[in-house]
Amino acid sequence: MTVAEELHFGRAADRLHIVQPAVSQQVRKLERELGVELFDRSPRTVRLTAAGRLFLPEARAVLAAEARARDVVASLNRTVLRLGTSDGLGEHLDRVLDRLSFEVELVSAATQARLDRVRAGELDATFVRGVGASPGLRLIPLWQDQLTIALPVNHPLADAPSVDLADLADMPLRLAERGRNTPLHDLVVTACRAAGFDPVFGPPFTTMQDTLASIGRSDTWTVLYESHARRLPTPRVAFRRTTTPIRMTTLLAVSESSPPKYLDELLRACDHDS
Incomplete structure (x- = not known):
């Protein structure tokens, strides 16, 4: 030749x-x-x-x-891990991918769709939050996600090291409609009620870009996963922790009967204490 x-x-x-x-x-x-x-x-x-x-x-x-x-x-x-992802994984996902020695195919879809695909063998595993026992699946707790408040950078509370939720009682809260993210919606509303108020809802959370841009120019607030917020360049928005922490557990869902052969390595990659 x-x-x-x-x-x-x-x-x-x-x-x-x-x-x-x-x-x-x-x-x-x-x-x-x-x-x-x-x-x-x-x-x-x-x-x-x-x-x-x-x-x-x-x-x-x-x-x-x-x-x-x-x-x-x-x-x-060649080992290829088909891994479902959740919104807001941020630095957690980067760290997991950096630690794995094999190829990873990331798949985005609604939570139930990802769980169904794991059950059907179309995904090897998926990250999920706020789900209970699911037939045919093993749910493995991984880490606690801290929620952070996003509010206008010129708001008086933006200068505080942390924010008491009760101080946000009169500000409209921007959350996605409950049907889009029921666990997060319910967690935030429950935290507000524990702080002594029912939140006043403003316009719904749409996209990250549009919602944060709107918050930077209005007297509204929302919540984000801290691991994601740290990566966002938003000069008009301040991110502050709540005085009483609000956390949600991230889980790994795998098939109960046929877990991926490289599950141990995946779990080691997810272990943030190692």
């Missing part, structure tokens, strides 16, 4: 990192096996013969098929 591409034995030898006589010997051996001459050699030029021109595309096809076959066999030995 290399001689046919270069039409020069010396340049072909350079590309193959072998000496020219070895190239000539291999070509002559192939010609003897085929019973035809593939190259017309002269002192100054090397050209493909008619047989060589017919042989070249077939040789290319054989080499391409060999490469595909090698790729298929290699893929059988």
